[in-house]
Amino acid sequence: AQSVAQPEDQVNVAEGNPLTVKCTYSVSGNPYLFWYVQYPNRGLQFLLKYITGDNLVKGSYGFEAEFNKSQTSFHLKKPSALVSDSALYFCAVRDLRNDMRFGAGTRLTVKP
């Protein structure tokens, strides 16, 4: 089965600094990869996806992600973090039955 791993439970950054939230994947075939964000007491919101094409994918709220096939990674990035970016972030991969496999989540805290 397809799977993703998020190696960090928690990431802390200062406002204005660049942020990275890490994700690695394990798939058979071509990966369909996604990032979602969850604010407190809310459902998940779609940020961006990689299906094919450019390795650098741009998404909502200034986020981008870099697909790296050799390192089997799909890290989420933002050049300048905002306090309002503090949330729970999930990496996900489309599974073979068109369902989705999610990582355990990374809690991002941006401090003023």
Place this chain on the structure above:
Amino acid sequence: DVKVTQSSRYLVKRTGEKVFLECVQDMDHENMFWYRQDPGLGLRLIYFSYDVKMKEKGDIPEGYSVSREKKERFSLILESASTNQTSMYLCASNSIGDSYEQYFGPGTRLTVT
């Protein structure tokens, strides 16, 4: 915009009760999903449905059942609620095609006492 709604944001039930969680989407999506979310475990798939009256088991179907009588509505049923089913339940939908991303409802936080 796609809208996925869930019948309750917060629910408190007693052990042994039968519990119904309802999900409705308004974008004519073929696929609908039920997940539970627990800290440190991410989202785990309970059941999904790719058509009316069709269902597929996910990773953790034990203790749950589902119903999809209409395309827009997907219900999760806890036949006899237990305390270990206390969790956040998230419904999602998507369409067959080249987009694949799922659209989520706001979630139902269920507490079983």
